[in-house]
Amino acid sequence: MMPRSAQLLEDANRMIVSARGELEAEGAAVAAQSVSAAMLSLAQACLDLDGLAPAGAPAICIAYGEQFARTRRLYSAYHRWLLDSADLGRAASGQIAAPIDADSAATAVERVEIFRDAVDRFLEKNG
Amino acid sequence: MFENTAATDLAMGRSSVRRRILTVLALPDTRLHLREIQRRAGTSPGTASRELGRLVSGGLIEREAEGNQVYFRGATTPLAMMLRSLLSGPVATRFDTPSQPHSKAASPTAPTPSRPKRTAPVAFARTTRRAAATAPATTGPARATRPAAATASATTGPARATRPAAATAPATAALAMLAEPSPIAAIAQLPAVAAPAAATAGDDLGVRIAVRFAERIRPIYGERLRGVYLYGARAHGEARAHSNVEIVVVLDRVDRYGDELERTGSTCADLSLAHDLVVSRVFVSESAWLSRSDGQLPAIRKEAVAI
Numbered sequence: 001m002m003p004r005s006a007q008l009l010e011d012a013n014r015m016i017v018s019a020r021g022e023l024e025a026e027g028a029a030v031a032a033q034s035v036s037a038a039m040l041s042l043a044q045a046c047l048d049l050d051g052l053a054p055a056g057a058p059a060i061c062i063a064y065g066e067q068f069a070r071t072r073r074l075y076s077a078y079h080r081w082l083l084d085s086a087d088l089g090r091a092a093s094g095q096i097a098a099p100i101d102a103d104s105a106a107t108a109v110e111r112v113e114i115f116r117d118a119v120d121r122f123l124e125k126n127g
Numbered sequence: 128m129f130e131n132t133a134a135t136d137l138a139m140g141r142s143s144v145r146r147r148i149l150t151v152l153a154l155p156d157t158r159l160h161l162r163e164i165q166r167r168a169g170t171s172p173g174t175a176s177r178e179l180g181r182l183v184s185g186g187l188i189e190r191e192a193e194g195n196q197v198y199f200r201g202a203t204t205p206l207a208m209m210l211r212s213l214l215s216g217p218v219a220t221r222f223d224t225p226s227q228p229h230s231k232a233a234s235p236t237a238p239t240p241s242r243p244k245r246t247a248p249v250a251f252a253r254t255t256r257r258a259a260a261t262a263p264a265t266t267g268p269a270r271a272t273r274p275a276a277a278t279a280s281a282t283t284g285p286a287r288a289t290r291p292a293a294a295t296a297p298a299t300a301a302l303a304m305l306a307e308p309s310p311i312a313a314i315a316q317l318p319a320v321a322a323p324a325a326a327t328a329g330d331d332l333g334v335r336i337a338v339r340f341a342e343r344i345r346p347i348y349g350e351r352l353r354g355v356y357l358y359g360a361r362a363h364g365e366a367r368a369h370s371n372v373e374i375v376v377v378l379d380r381v382d383r384y385g386d387e388l389e390r391t392g393s394t395c396a397d398l399s400l401a402h403d404l405v406v407s408r409v410f411v412s413e414s415a416w417l418s419r420s421d422g423q424l425p426a427i428r429k430e431a432v433a434i
Contacts, residue, residue: 059369062405066400066403083405096423096424097381097410
Protein backbone atom coordinates (compact mmCIF):
# COMPACT_ATOMS: atom_id res chain seq x y z
CA MET A 1 0.00 0.00 0.00
CA MET A 2 1.35 3.45 -0.88
CA PRO A 3 2.08 5.78 2.03
CA ARG A 4 -0.48 8.37 1.05
CA SER A 5 -3.15 5.73 0.53
CA ALA A 6 -2.35 4.29 3.94
CA GLN A 7 -2.61 7.73 5.49
CA LEU A 8 -5.95 8.41 3.81
CA LEU A 9 -7.26 5.05 4.95
CA GLU A 10 -6.17 5.83 8.48
CA ASP A 11 -7.88 9.23 8.32
CA ALA A 12 -11.04 7.54 7.12
CA ASN A 13 -10.85 5.05 9.97
CA ARG A 14 -10.58 7.83 12.50
CA MET A 15 -13.58 9.60 11.02
CA ILE A 16 -15.62 6.41 11.03
CA VAL A 17 -14.86 5.83 14.71
CA SER A 18 -15.78 9.44 15.32
CA ALA A 19 -19.03 9.03 13.37
CA ARG A 20 -19.99 6.02 15.50
CA GLY A 21 -19.47 8.06 18.64
CA GLU A 22 -21.28 11.10 17.24
CA LEU A 23 -24.24 8.98 16.34
CA GLU A 24 -24.76 8.29 20.04
CA ALA A 25 -23.65 11.59 21.52
CA GLU A 26 -24.05 14.49 19.12
CA GLY A 27 -26.75 13.42 16.77
CA ALA A 28 -27.35 12.29 13.24
CA ALA A 29 -26.30 15.46 11.46
CA VAL A 30 -22.79 15.51 12.93
CA ALA A 31 -22.34 11.80 12.24
CA ALA A 32 -23.50 12.30 8.65
CA GLN A 33 -20.85 14.93 8.07
CA SER A 34 -18.14 12.64 9.41
CA VAL A 35 -19.36 9.84 7.18
CA SER A 36 -19.22 12.14 4.19
CA ALA A 37 -15.65 13.12 4.96
CA ALA A 38 -14.64 9.48 5.53
CA MET A 39 -16.16 8.38 2.20
CA LEU A 40 -14.23 11.09 0.38
CA SER A 41 -11.03 10.07 2.11
CA LEU A 42 -11.53 6.45 1.05
CA ALA A 43 -12.21 7.51 -2.53
CA GLN A 44 -9.03 9.58 -2.45
CA ALA A 45 -7.08 6.57 -1.21
CA CYS A 46 -8.28 4.59 -4.24
CA LEU A 47 -7.45 7.42 -6.62
CA ASP A 48 -4.01 7.75 -5.11
CA LEU A 49 -3.32 4.25 -6.33
CA ASP A 50 -3.76 5.56 -9.87
CA GLY A 51 -1.59 8.58 -9.16
CA LEU A 52 -4.55 10.93 -9.08
CA ALA A 53 -5.06 13.59 -6.44
CA PRO A 54 -8.15 15.61 -7.33
CA ALA A 55 -8.96 18.48 -5.03
CA GLY A 56 -12.44 19.13 -3.72
CA ALA A 57 -15.38 16.85 -3.15
CA PRO A 58 -16.94 17.13 -6.63
CA ALA A 59 -13.63 16.45 -8.37
CA ILE A 60 -13.03 13.42 -6.14
CA CYS A 61 -16.50 12.02 -6.88
CA ILE A 62 -16.08 12.56 -10.62
CA ALA A 63 -12.62 11.00 -10.73
CA TYR A 64 -13.68 8.07 -8.56
CA GLY A 65 -16.69 7.42 -10.80
CA GLU A 66 -14.52 7.49 -13.86
CA GLN A 67 -11.73 5.29 -12.50
CA PHE A 68 -13.60 2.77 -10.39
CA ALA A 69 -17.34 2.74 -11.09
CA ARG A 70 -17.28 3.00 -14.87
CA THR A 71 -14.49 0.45 -15.10
CA ARG A 72 -16.12 -1.82 -12.48
CA ARG A 73 -12.84 -2.12 -10.62
CA LEU A 74 -14.95 -1.68 -7.50
CA TYR A 75 -18.68 -2.21 -7.06
CA SER A 76 -20.58 0.59 -8.75
CA ALA A 77 -22.76 0.75 -5.64
CA TYR A 78 -19.84 2.32 -3.81
CA HIS A 79 -19.91 5.24 -6.22
CA ARG A 80 -23.57 5.66 -5.47
CA TRP A 81 -22.87 5.57 -1.76
CA LEU A 82 -20.15 8.15 -2.22
CA LEU A 83 -22.59 10.51 -3.91
CA ASP A 84 -25.30 9.71 -1.36
CA SER A 85 -22.97 10.42 1.54
CA ALA A 86 -21.90 13.71 -0.01
CA ASP A 87 -25.56 14.71 -0.30
CA LEU A 88 -26.27 13.48 3.21
CA GLY A 89 -23.37 15.56 4.50
CA ARG A 90 -24.64 18.59 2.65
CA ALA A 91 -28.13 18.01 3.98
CA ALA A 92 -26.73 17.72 7.49
CA SER A 93 -25.80 21.39 7.44
CA GLY A 94 -29.51 22.05 7.83
CA GLN A 95 -29.39 25.03 5.49
CA ILE A 96 -31.66 23.59 2.86
CA ALA A 97 -32.76 20.04 3.34
CA ALA A 98 -35.13 18.28 5.65
CA PRO A 99 -33.58 17.12 8.94
CA ILE A 100 -31.42 14.00 9.00
CA ASP A 101 -32.84 11.18 11.06
CA ALA A 102 -30.79 8.76 13.17
CA ASP A 103 -31.63 5.71 11.04
CA SER A 104 -30.32 7.37 7.91
CA ALA A 105 -27.10 8.37 9.63
CA ALA A 106 -26.69 4.87 11.08
CA THR A 107 -27.14 3.33 7.62
CA ALA A 108 -24.54 5.73 6.26
CA VAL A 109 -22.08 4.69 8.97
CA GLU A 110 -22.64 1.01 8.13
CA ARG A 111 -22.02 1.73 4.49
CA VAL A 112 -18.83 3.64 5.03
CA GLU A 113 -17.58 0.70 7.09
CA ILE A 114 -18.37 -1.68 4.24
CA PHE A 115 -16.63 0.66 1.81
CA ARG A 116 -13.65 0.98 4.13
CA ASP A 117 -13.24 -2.81 4.23
CA ALA A 118 -13.53 -3.02 0.45
CA VAL A 119 -10.97 -0.27 -0.08
CA ASP A 120 -8.65 -1.88 2.45
CA ARG A 121 -8.80 -5.17 0.56
CA PHE A 122 -8.45 -3.42 -2.79
CA LEU A 123 -5.38 -1.49 -1.72
CA GLU A 124 -3.80 -4.57 -0.15
CA LYS A 125 -4.32 -6.46 -3.36
CA ASN A 126 -3.27 -3.75 -5.78
CA GLY A 127 -0.97 -1.50 -3.85
CA MET B 128 -42.14 39.50 1.46
CA PHE B 129 -44.07 36.98 -0.62
CA GLU B 130 -41.37 34.35 -0.64
CA ASN B 131 -41.68 34.02 3.11
CA THR B 132 -45.42 33.91 3.25
CA ALA B 133 -47.03 30.53 3.11
CA ALA B 134 -50.39 31.92 2.08
CA THR B 135 -48.98 33.78 -0.88
CA ASP B 136 -46.91 30.83 -1.89
CA LEU B 137 -49.92 28.58 -1.74
CA ALA B 138 -51.83 31.06 -3.85
CA MET B 139 -49.03 31.03 -6.36
CA GLY B 140 -49.13 27.26 -6.38
CA ARG B 141 -52.84 27.20 -7.14
CA SER B 142 -52.63 29.82 -9.81
CA SER B 143 -49.62 28.39 -11.55
CA VAL B 144 -51.91 26.26 -13.72
CA ARG B 145 -53.76 29.34 -14.87
CA ARG B 146 -50.48 31.02 -15.56
CA ARG B 147 -49.17 28.07 -17.53
CA ILE B 148 -52.32 28.03 -19.60
CA LEU B 149 -51.85 31.70 -20.36
CA THR B 150 -48.25 31.01 -21.27
CA VAL B 151 -49.30 28.20 -23.58
CA LEU B 152 -51.78 30.51 -25.29
CA ALA B 153 -49.52 33.55 -25.26
CA LEU B 154 -48.08 32.93 -28.70
CA PRO B 155 -49.78 34.75 -31.54
CA ASP B 156 -52.12 32.62 -33.65
CA THR B 157 -52.06 29.77 -31.17
CA ARG B 158 -55.35 27.93 -31.07
CA LEU B 159 -55.52 24.70 -29.13
CA HIS B 160 -58.11 22.27 -27.91
CA LEU B 161 -58.47 21.39 -24.24
CA ARG B 162 -56.46 18.17 -24.32
CA GLU B 163 -53.49 19.88 -25.91
CA ILE B 164 -53.63 22.78 -23.46
CA GLN B 165 -53.92 20.34 -20.59
CA ARG B 166 -50.92 18.38 -21.88
CA ARG B 167 -48.75 21.44 -22.45
CA ALA B 168 -49.70 23.02 -19.14
CA GLY B 169 -48.98 19.76 -17.33
CA THR B 170 -52.26 19.57 -15.51
CA SER B 171 -55.37 17.42 -15.38
CA PRO B 172 -58.26 17.85 -17.80
CA GLY B 173 -60.57 18.89 -14.98
CA THR B 174 -58.26 21.60 -13.73
CA ALA B 175 -57.53 22.80 -17.24
CA SER B 176 -61.23 22.93 -18.02
CA ARG B 177 -61.99 24.87 -14.84
CA GLU B 178 -59.19 27.36 -15.37
CA LEU B 179 -60.08 27.79 -19.03
CA GLY B 180 -63.64 28.55 -17.99
CA ARG B 181 -62.43 31.26 -15.64
CA LEU B 182 -60.15 32.76 -18.24
CA VAL B 183 -62.91 32.76 -20.83
CA SER B 184 -65.25 34.45 -18.37
CA GLY B 185 -62.61 37.03 -17.64
CA GLY B 186 -62.12 37.73 -21.32
CA LEU B 187 -58.47 36.74 -21.35
CA ILE B 188 -59.01 33.92 -23.80
CA GLU B 189 -61.65 33.02 -26.31
CA ARG B 190 -63.52 29.82 -26.91
CA GLU B 191 -64.42 28.67 -30.40
CA ALA B 192 -66.52 25.68 -31.37
CA GLU B 193 -65.70 23.96 -34.63
CA GLY B 194 -67.79 20.90 -35.31
CA ASN B 195 -67.49 18.73 -32.24
CA GLN B 196 -64.21 20.28 -31.22
CA VAL B 197 -63.79 23.29 -28.96
CA TYR B 198 -60.70 25.43 -29.35
CA PHE B 199 -59.20 28.12 -27.16
CA ARG B 200 -56.98 31.01 -28.08
CA GLY B 201 -55.83 34.26 -26.54
CA ALA B 202 -58.41 37.02 -26.78
CA THR B 203 -57.38 39.76 -29.14
CA THR B 204 -58.71 42.72 -27.22
CA PRO B 205 -55.94 45.16 -26.25
CA LEU B 206 -56.72 44.67 -22.58
CA ALA B 207 -56.57 40.89 -22.84
CA MET B 208 -53.25 41.05 -24.69
CA MET B 209 -51.83 43.39 -22.11
CA LEU B 210 -52.97 41.23 -19.21
CA ARG B 211 -51.75 38.07 -20.90
CA SER B 212 -48.34 39.54 -21.48
CA LEU B 213 -48.23 40.55 -17.83
CA LEU B 214 -49.29 37.19 -16.53
CA SER B 215 -47.38 34.95 -18.85
CA GLY B 216 -44.08 36.67 -18.10
CA PRO B 217 -40.98 35.80 -20.06
CA VAL B 218 -42.66 33.84 -22.81
CA ALA B 219 -44.93 36.69 -23.77
CA THR B 220 -41.95 39.01 -23.77
CA ARG B 221 -39.85 36.64 -25.81
CA PHE B 222 -42.48 36.31 -28.51
CA ASP B 223 -43.55 39.88 -28.37
CA THR B 224 -45.05 41.17 -31.56
CA PRO B 225 -46.14 44.64 -32.61
CA SER B 226 -49.71 43.65 -31.92
CA GLN B 227 -48.87 42.77 -28.31
CA PRO B 228 -48.16 45.89 -26.32
CA HIS B 229 -45.45 45.59 -23.75
CA SER B 230 -46.76 45.31 -20.24
CA LYS B 231 -43.95 47.36 -18.74
CA ALA B 232 -45.10 50.52 -20.42
CA ALA B 233 -48.76 49.75 -20.32
CA SER B 234 -49.42 48.92 -16.73
CA PRO B 235 -48.63 50.40 -13.36
CA THR B 236 -48.44 46.86 -12.00
CA ALA B 237 -45.67 45.86 -14.38
CA PRO B 238 -42.74 44.18 -12.65
CA THR B 239 -39.61 46.17 -12.05
CA PRO B 240 -36.66 44.75 -13.99
CA SER B 241 -34.39 44.72 -10.96
CA ARG B 242 -36.46 42.24 -9.03
CA PRO B 243 -35.31 38.63 -9.20
CA LYS B 244 -37.04 35.99 -11.17
CA ARG B 245 -39.04 33.57 -9.15
CA THR B 246 -40.45 30.19 -9.86
CA ALA B 247 -43.77 28.91 -8.70
CA PRO B 248 -43.25 26.86 -5.56
CA VAL B 249 -44.88 23.72 -6.81
CA ALA B 250 -43.85 22.67 -10.26
CA PHE B 251 -45.74 19.53 -11.01
CA ALA B 252 -49.41 19.35 -11.41
CA ARG B 253 -50.83 16.68 -9.20
CA THR B 254 -51.55 13.67 -11.31
CA THR B 255 -53.38 10.52 -10.49
CA ARG B 256 -50.26 8.44 -10.33
CA ARG B 257 -50.03 6.20 -7.34
CA ALA B 258 -47.02 6.42 -5.13
CA ALA B 259 -44.59 3.59 -5.66
CA ALA B 260 -43.80 1.09 -3.00
CA THR B 261 -41.10 2.28 -0.68
CA ALA B 262 -37.72 0.62 -0.58
CA PRO B 263 -35.95 -0.22 2.62
CA ALA B 264 -32.44 1.10 3.10
CA THR B 265 -29.91 -1.57 2.33
CA THR B 266 -26.40 -1.96 3.56
CA GLY B 267 -24.76 -4.26 1.05
CA PRO B 268 -24.04 -3.55 -2.56
CA ALA B 269 -25.80 -6.68 -3.73
CA ARG B 270 -28.96 -5.79 -1.85
CA ALA B 271 -29.50 -2.37 -3.21
CA THR B 272 -33.14 -2.30 -4.12
CA ARG B 273 -35.15 0.11 -6.12
CA PRO B 274 -38.81 0.81 -5.65
CA ALA B 275 -41.08 -0.49 -8.33
CA ALA B 276 -42.28 2.22 -10.62
CA ALA B 277 -45.97 2.84 -10.71
CA THR B 278 -47.67 3.38 -13.98
CA ALA B 279 -49.34 6.64 -14.80
CA SER B 280 -53.08 6.58 -14.84
CA ALA B 281 -53.93 10.14 -15.60
CA THR B 282 -57.55 10.50 -16.39
CA THR B 283 -58.34 12.02 -19.71
CA GLY B 284 -62.01 12.75 -19.74
CA PRO B 285 -63.76 14.78 -22.38
CA ALA B 286 -63.73 18.51 -22.39
CA ARG B 287 -66.37 19.84 -20.04
CA ALA B 288 -66.14 23.53 -20.71
CA THR B 289 -69.74 24.47 -20.13
CA ARG B 290 -69.42 28.21 -19.82
CA PRO B 291 -70.68 30.27 -22.73
CA ALA B 292 -68.17 31.71 -25.12
CA ALA B 293 -67.00 35.18 -24.16
CA ALA B 294 -64.98 36.31 -27.12
CA THR B 295 -65.83 39.88 -26.38
CA ALA B 296 -65.96 39.72 -22.62
CA PRO B 297 -66.23 43.14 -21.08
CA ALA B 298 -63.11 44.72 -19.69
CA THR B 299 -64.78 44.90 -16.33
CA ALA B 300 -64.75 41.13 -16.01
CA ALA B 301 -61.02 40.99 -16.65
CA LEU B 302 -60.40 43.82 -14.23
CA ALA B 303 -62.55 42.08 -11.65
CA MET B 304 -60.29 39.06 -11.93
CA LEU B 305 -57.37 41.25 -11.01
CA ALA B 306 -59.24 43.11 -8.32
CA GLU B 307 -60.43 40.10 -6.41
CA PRO B 308 -57.99 38.74 -3.84
CA SER B 309 -57.24 35.79 -6.07
CA PRO B 310 -53.93 34.26 -7.14
CA ILE B 311 -54.16 35.88 -10.53
CA ALA B 312 -54.10 39.32 -8.93
CA ALA B 313 -51.06 38.32 -6.93
CA ILE B 314 -49.30 37.17 -10.07
CA ALA B 315 -49.97 40.42 -11.85
CA GLN B 316 -47.99 42.22 -9.20
CA LEU B 317 -45.11 39.79 -9.11
CA PRO B 318 -42.00 39.89 -11.23
CA ALA B 319 -41.92 37.81 -14.37
CA VAL B 320 -41.36 34.20 -13.49
CA ALA B 321 -40.07 31.18 -15.33
CA ALA B 322 -42.84 29.00 -16.66
CA PRO B 323 -42.86 25.83 -14.58
CA ALA B 324 -43.87 23.66 -17.51
CA ALA B 325 -40.62 24.37 -19.31
CA ALA B 326 -37.50 25.70 -17.73
CA THR B 327 -36.59 29.05 -19.21
CA ALA B 328 -33.35 29.71 -17.35
CA GLY B 329 -30.28 27.83 -16.28
CA ASP B 330 -27.57 26.39 -18.47
CA ASP B 331 -28.59 23.88 -21.09
CA LEU B 332 -26.73 20.92 -19.68
CA GLY B 333 -27.97 21.56 -16.16
CA VAL B 334 -31.56 21.83 -17.32
CA ARG B 335 -31.28 18.75 -19.51
CA ILE B 336 -29.87 16.66 -16.69
CA ALA B 337 -32.42 17.97 -14.22
CA VAL B 338 -35.23 17.14 -16.66
CA ARG B 339 -33.84 13.64 -17.08
CA PHE B 340 -33.57 13.28 -13.32
CA ALA B 341 -37.18 14.42 -12.89
CA GLU B 342 -38.37 12.00 -15.57
CA ARG B 343 -36.71 9.11 -13.81
CA ILE B 344 -37.88 9.86 -10.30
CA ARG B 345 -41.44 10.84 -11.22
CA PRO B 346 -42.65 7.23 -11.55
CA ILE B 347 -40.93 6.37 -8.29
CA TYR B 348 -42.68 9.05 -6.28
CA GLY B 349 -45.98 9.53 -8.08
CA GLU B 350 -48.17 11.97 -6.22
CA ARG B 351 -45.59 12.38 -3.48
CA LEU B 352 -43.43 14.45 -5.82
CA ARG B 353 -44.43 18.09 -5.60
CA GLY B 354 -41.62 19.68 -7.56
CA VAL B 355 -38.12 19.42 -8.97
CA TYR B 356 -35.95 22.51 -9.19
CA LEU B 357 -32.50 23.29 -10.46
CA TYR B 358 -30.53 25.69 -8.31
CA GLY B 359 -26.94 26.82 -7.81
CA ALA B 360 -24.46 27.75 -10.51
CA ARG B 361 -26.31 25.84 -13.20
CA ALA B 362 -29.48 27.77 -12.49
CA HIS B 363 -27.65 31.12 -12.56
CA GLY B 364 -25.94 30.27 -15.83
CA GLU B 365 -22.59 30.66 -14.08
CA ALA B 366 -21.56 27.04 -14.29
CA ARG B 367 -18.19 25.74 -15.34
CA ALA B 368 -17.69 22.49 -17.21
CA HIS B 369 -17.76 20.26 -14.15
CA SER B 370 -19.98 22.31 -11.88
CA ASN B 371 -22.44 20.24 -9.90
CA VAL B 372 -25.99 19.92 -11.09
CA GLU B 373 -27.83 20.85 -7.90
CA ILE B 374 -31.41 19.77 -7.62
CA VAL B 375 -34.08 20.36 -5.01
CA VAL B 376 -36.66 17.61 -4.78
CA VAL B 377 -39.85 18.77 -3.08
CA LEU B 378 -41.85 15.91 -1.60
CA ASP B 379 -45.09 15.80 0.31
CA ARG B 380 -42.99 14.97 3.37
CA VAL B 381 -39.52 13.69 4.18
CA ASP B 382 -39.55 11.17 7.00
CA ARG B 383 -36.32 9.26 6.53
CA TYR B 384 -33.76 11.14 4.54
CA GLY B 385 -31.78 8.00 3.75
CA ASP B 386 -34.80 6.41 2.10
CA GLU B 387 -35.08 9.29 -0.34
CA LEU B 388 -31.36 9.07 -1.12
CA GLU B 389 -31.81 5.35 -1.71
CA ARG B 390 -34.75 5.85 -4.05
CA THR B 391 -32.90 8.35 -6.20
CA GLY B 392 -29.36 7.01 -5.80
CA SER B 393 -29.18 5.05 -9.04
CA THR B 394 -30.56 7.94 -11.07
CA CYS B 395 -28.07 10.29 -9.52
CA ALA B 396 -25.12 7.98 -10.03
CA ASP B 397 -26.09 7.11 -13.61
CA LEU B 398 -26.46 10.74 -14.62
CA SER B 399 -23.27 11.71 -12.81
CA LEU B 400 -21.31 9.01 -14.61
CA ALA B 401 -22.87 9.72 -17.96
CA HIS B 402 -21.96 13.40 -17.84
CA ASP B 403 -18.73 13.35 -15.84
CA LEU B 404 -20.04 15.60 -13.14
CA VAL B 405 -21.87 15.37 -9.86
CA VAL B 406 -25.62 15.42 -9.74
CA SER B 407 -26.54 16.30 -6.20
CA ARG B 408 -29.97 16.56 -4.70
CA VAL B 409 -31.57 17.78 -1.54
CA PHE B 410 -34.98 16.72 -0.32
CA VAL B 411 -37.36 19.24 1.12
CA SER B 412 -40.87 18.77 2.40
CA GLU B 413 -43.55 20.76 0.65
CA SER B 414 -44.38 22.68 3.81
CA ALA B 415 -40.75 23.71 4.31
CA TRP B 416 -40.41 24.68 0.66
CA LEU B 417 -43.48 26.87 0.88
CA SER B 418 -42.90 28.50 4.19
CA ARG B 419 -39.39 28.12 5.56
CA SER B 420 -37.67 31.45 5.89
CA ASP B 421 -34.34 30.52 7.47
CA GLY B 422 -31.17 29.02 6.04
CA GLN B 423 -30.59 29.10 2.30
CA LEU B 424 -34.06 28.02 1.28
CA PRO B 425 -35.55 31.47 0.65
CA ALA B 426 -32.64 32.37 -1.63
CA ILE B 427 -32.91 29.05 -3.44
CA ARG B 428 -36.65 29.52 -3.92
CA LYS B 429 -35.94 32.79 -5.68
CA GLU B 430 -33.28 31.50 -8.02
CA ALA B 431 -34.57 27.99 -8.64
CA VAL B 432 -35.59 26.91 -12.10
CA ALA B 433 -38.67 24.75 -12.09
CA ILE B 434 -38.25 21.56 -14.07
